[in-house]
Amino acid sequence: MPEGDTVWNTAQVLERALAGRELTASDFRVPQLATARLDGWTVVESACRGKHLLLRMATPAGEKRTLHSHLRMEGAWRAYDKGQRWAARPSHLIRVILRTTGPVAVGYHLHELKIIRTADEHTLVGHLGPDLLKPDWDPDEAVRRLSAKPDATIAEALLDQRNLAGIGNLYKAETLFLRGVWPWTRVGDLAKPELDGMVDLAHRLLNANTGRWTQSTTGSLRRFETSYVYGRRAQPCRRCGTAIEKKDLGERVTYWCPRCQKAPDKPKPEPQPEP
Numbered sequence: 001m002p003e004g005d006t007v008w009n010t011a012q013v014l015e016r017a018l019a020g021r022e023l024t025a026s027d028f029r030v031p032q033l034a035t036a037r038l039d040g041w042t043v044v045e046s047a048c049r050g051k052h053l054l055l056r057m058a059t060p061a062g063e064k065r066t067l068h069s070h071l072r073m074e075g076a077w078r079a080y081d082k083g084q085r086w087a088a089r090p091s092h093l094i095r096v097i098l099r100t101t102g103p104v105a106v107g108y109h110l111h112e113l114k115i116i117r118t119a120d121e122h123t124l125v126g127h128l129g130p131d132l133l134k135p136d137w138d139p140d141e142a143v144r145r146l147s148a149k150p151d152a153t154i155a156e157a158l159l160d161q162r163n164l165a166g167i168g169n170l171y172k173a174e175t176l177f178l179r180g181v182w183p184w185t186r187v188g189d190l191a192k193p194e195l196d197g198m199v200d201l202a203h204r205l206l207n208a209n210t211g212r213w214t215q216s217t218t219g220s221l222r223r224f225e226t227s228y229v230y231g232r233r234a235q236p237c238r239r240c241g242t243a244i245e246k247k248d249l250g251e252r253v254t255y256w257c258p259r260c261q262k263a264p265d266k267p268k269p270e271p272q273p274e275p
């Protein structure tokens with residue numbers, strides 16, 4: 001699942017390739033936009049909010065429009081120079097091609113492709129919580145939103161983009177490991193300083209990986225050394241040597257160390273009086 005930093009990096013790729021340029025042709029390969037034509041539109045800027053990509057453009061008549069896309073699990077945008085081979089993904093996964101006289105942008109396996117008025121972007125992203133990768137990041141608001149649903153598990157709550165926007169399975173698993181928190185802990189059972197620390201850590205981990213594609217939470221960029229628990233099922237914990245565990249729930253995969261992230265002790269049953 002692409003995380004906020006991947007989406008942020010993708011927005012930068014589109015910004016560098018397209019911003020300020022006029023589109024000479026567009027080719028949408030999704031039914032809802034099959035007849036859309038963007039030739040003559042000028043790309044104003046490429047932005048993102050949480051995991052939503054927002055390509056802002058001006059029509060020849062000067063109206064402001066946004067091409068929205070979402071990467072979900074496997075989506076990607078690539079920019080190619082003129083004449084460069086489109087090698088990133090098989091061509092049947094192409095959902096949109098945006099051409100200029102220079103670079104061409106190709107969107108693979110994208111979801112929620114739609115064109116809206118830029119003034120209406122809030123209808124798509126207005127529900128999102130504070131964005132971990134934005135200058136206006138607001139940790140207090142993120143903690144307030146997390147705390148409002150005390151019965152959610154912390155693993156679910158960190159992924160819920162309405163609480164805070166940008167965390168996927170990787171940063172969820174790594175943050176919980178580094179804080180020593182069992183993924184199924186109820187949010188309501190975590191004290192506010194713990195939530196503050198967790199949100200602050202997630203913020204630092206994501207921001208450390210903007211500007212490069214290799215995601216690392218350990219500080220190492222070497223293969224197989226970039227994470228503590230994520231992607232390391234059955235391998236020894238880097239702290240205690242215990243085998244890392246993994247639980248798969250559809251798109252929500254969780255990795256954890258059963259020793260460093262212990263489940264809270266169950267309350268002992270009341271002693272029964274002797275008959």
Ligand SMILES: [Zn+2]
Pocket residue numbers: 237238239240241242257258259260261
């Ligand atoms: Zn461990």
